Amino acid sequence: MDRKHILVALVQDRPGVLNRIASMLRRRNFNIESIAVGHIEQPGLSRMTIVVEGDDANIEQVRKQLDKVIEVIRIADITGESPVAREMAMIKVKATPSTRSEIIQIVDIFRANIVDVAPDSLILVVTGTSDKVDTLIELLRGFGIREMSRTGTIALPRGGPGPLTIEENKPLRHVVEQAAPEEENLPDW
Amino acid sequence: MIKTGAEILCECLIKEGVEVIFGFPGGVLLPLYDTIPRYPQLRHILVRHEQGAAHAADAYARVTGKMGVCLATSGPGATNLVTGIANAYLDSVPLLAITGQVPTHFIGKDAFQEIDITGITVPITKYNQLVLDINDLAKAVREASYVAQVGRPGPVLLDIPRDVFQARIEFNYSDKVDLPGFKPKLFGHPAQIKKAADLVNSAERPVIIAGHGINISKAFPELKELAENAQIPVVTTFLGIGCFHESHVLSYGWLGMHGMGYANKAVHNADLLLAVGMRFDDRATGGVSTFAPHARVVHIDVDAAEIGKNIAVDVPIVGDLRNVLQVLNKQIERREHIGWLSQLDEWRSQHPAMEIRHHEDILPQYIIRQIHEATRGDTIIVTGVGQAQMWAAQYFYYDRPNSFVSSGGLGTMGFELPGAIGAKVGCPQETVWCIAGDGGFQMTVQELATMVQEDLDINIAVFNNGWLGMVRQWQELIYNKRYFGTQLYNPDFVKIAEAYGIKGVKVSKKIDVRPAIHKAMEHKGPFLIEFIVEPEENVYPFVPPGKTIVEFLEMPNPAASVKK
Structure with a gap:
């Protein structure tokens, strides 16, 4: 069954990384919802959050194909770990003296912020789940949206160390250079 | 020692064991072509078209097991390599393509014979890099050669601007590789190998499908041991041809669209497929939904992304075939499979695809x-x-x-x-x-x-x-x-x-x-x-596209056949 999956990847900051990843997704005909990239606490590394739609087998293919990209150090599908996932949107909406207070009420309900006020419009910023942002946009549509800009989703798994957590004094990636002992609990492949 | 980029490239290639370069010169490669003769260890073979350089290096790599190297100038030289690089990519051949590039200050200016070859080859290389700084050159050659040959082999490309060939630095060679994102898994998971062994030991109609991976991993003795000990018939893929002696009693030809009818029948009727170093290409499987309907599938490959890509797999094993088969062989029981093998022999006599009919003209x-x-x-x-x-x-x-x-x-x-x-x-x-x-x-x-x-x-x-x-x-x-x-x-x-x-x-x-x-x-x-x-x-035989591999057409009028 097709559903949205959130993949997170730790990648090396090298020229062309985004191109390589986008190229892989396009070439294998995977359906990208969004990609968000930014630096992390460790220099030289970035984190990508990729939202793709597909069935479980399809998404496992995406994960494995992206893992083959040399600059991808680690990649994980964190959909099943009910991660905290957020995106942000900036919306410039028409505001007349008669509609302004109604817009401000909606903004309050959605815990959005008004960051710019002009005589005939407002710019507001909202962060939240994809659904929340969608709902707000639908509500504001009636007032007239002049322009808007929306980021892709970024996400972190809840609680203790996640699949992308960098631990001190440990290699960035588990090195499999010799046969693992039988009892060791490794993933299936 | 102070060295130029061209000298560093030549010396790094020699360190990688390169002996032959198939190449074609051009404007931005002149500094390199002025340098290669000073390294007689490097034999340069002048081709007549860059596609030929890539194919020659590809075939060189296949027969020697070493990395092949091709060299082309910027622009059209580089784009002429593309077919050859793609060929090596799809057949998992370790190929190092080196292209000259316009000087760094011209990059992005649509200069004469400038083309973004690293951009063009992203989907058809395992790795590629535009080397903008002579200080990165040696490391780039080392890393590219390593990536090309380790794990599942494949083509890599280094794009080197003319001024990088000409620049000079104090050069100290290092064979260190710093690629935290490249860690191929070379040893199979023991629990999965155990599961595979259990399936092999209990199978009634097992078939090994041996692919190009056996050649790459040089797992010939391990494959032979596995087949002989458990008396499992071996069918190869098209690129697996030769990895198992075709005159061996357990060899049943190769499968697929033009494969032997009896090979296709063996795979179709098997209750266990041991797929080793192959990727269930559509020319091998025919219609995927009806492929090997009775079989459980053990798939062994060094590339995790191949597993489950085209065919659902019961036991996945990721690792170098040689290592995996060595462990697996220790857990395999001696078996006979007399009934199954005689069934295969019967099919072979019913579908003698490799007979040549009598004909006046040259067939x-x-x-x-x-x-x-x-x-x-x-x-x-x-x-x-x-x-x-x-x-x-x-x-x-x-x-x-x-x-x-x-x-x-x-x-x-x-x-x-x-x-x-x-x-x-x-x-x-x-x-x-x-x-x-x-x-x-x-x-x-x-x-x-x-x-x-x-x-x-x-x-x-x-x-x-x-x-x-x-x-x-x-x-x-x-x-x-x-x-x-x-x-x-x-x-x-x-x-x-x-x-x-x-x-x-x-x-x-x-x-x-x-x-x-x-x-x-x-x-x-x-x-x-x-x-x-x-x-x-x-x-013939010919499996029409999309059909199940046992729905093959055979040579019409078999009565005209004579045994050769």
Whole structure:
């Protein structure tokens, strides 16, 4: 069954990384919802959050194909770990003296912020789940949206160390250079 | 020592064990071409088209097991490599492509002969890099060579601007590789191997499908041990041909669209498939939904992304085949499978695909069989793509690994001539036969000059049927004989050979086939035979696209067959 999956990847900051990843997704005909990239606490590394739609087998293919990209150090599908996932949107909406207070009420309900006020419009910023942002946009549509800009989703798994957590004094990636002992609990492949 | 970028590149290539570079010069490569002669360890072979350089390096890598290197200038030189790089990508060949680039200050300015070759080759390389700083050059060569050869091999590309060749630095070589994102898994998971062993030990109708991975991993003895101990029949993929002796009693040919009928039947009826080093290509599986409906599948491959890509797998094992099979073999019980093997033998007698029917004119199959007899199988066969390729795969018995060199995944017509050059350069002691169709031969015909210039003793068989045969065959069988765009006006191939300074003969009578083959082999240096063959001969068996692999069409009128 097709559903949205959130993949997170730790990648090396090298020229062309985004191109390589986008190229892989396009070439294998995977359906990208969004990609968000930014630096992390460790220099030289970035984190990508990729939202793709597909069935479980399809998404496992995406994960494995992206893992083959040399600059991808680690990649994980964190959909099943009910991660905290957020995106942000900036919306410039028409505001007349008669509609302004109604817009401000909606903004309050959605815990959005008004960051710019002009005589005939407002710019507001909202962060939240994809659904929340969608709902707000639908509500504001009636007032007239002049322009808007929306980021892709970024996400972190809840609680203790996640699949992308960098631990001190440990290699960035588990090195499999010799046969693992039988009892060791490794993933299936 | 202070060295130039060109010197550093040459020295790094030598450190990587490179002995041969197939290349073609150009403006931005001049500093490098001014340097290569100072390193006599590096043999430069001048091709006539960059595609030839890539194919030659590709074939060189296949027959030697070493990384092949090709070199091209910026712009058109680089784009001419693309087909060859894609060919190596689809067949998992370790190939290092080096391209010159315009000087760094011109990059992005659409300068003369500037093209973004790293951008173009992203989808067809395992790794590529534009080296903008001479300080990164040695590391880039080391990392590219490492990535090309470790894990599942593949092509890599380094794009080097002219000013990087000319810059000078104090050079200290380091063989360190810093690629935290590249950690191929070379050893299989023990619990998965145990599960696979249990399945093998309890299977009634097991079949091994051995692919190109056996060649790459050199897991020949391990495969043989597995097959013999548990008495499991071995079917190979098209690129797996030769990885298991075809004269072995447990060998049941190769599967797929033009594979042996009995091989397809064996796979279709198996209750266990041990797929080793293969990737369930659609030409091998036929219709995927009905592929091997009764079989559980153990898939062993070094590339995790291949597992579950095309076929659902019961036991996945990721690792180098040699390592995995060594562990697996220790857990395999001796078995007999007498009933199953006799069933396979019965199918083999019912579908004797490899018989050659009696015919007055020259059948292409007959030529292949005559080459086999003349060489006693002791030769490297390099093919193009199409009917001649299929006949070469079907009618020759391959008993040595890497003795069959062919473009499998990409299906590149024109691979044959430069491929034969690469094979001969890689294995100068071996006899090399280039099996060409009249279509593919003309795609890279200019490499005849390379053969002469390098004095390469290559035997070329051109099958002249006046058609793009494989396409004509499909038009005949699937498009109701509506032939279009497939009939060829052909030149006199012997005269073409002569123009290049190559001896050749035209053979149009069956009785002249054997003498011509012997004459070619006795001749030192390249020799071309143009065979005028039966024009409308088809390749059988033939699984029409999308059909289950047991729904193959066989040669019509089998009554006319005679046992050869």
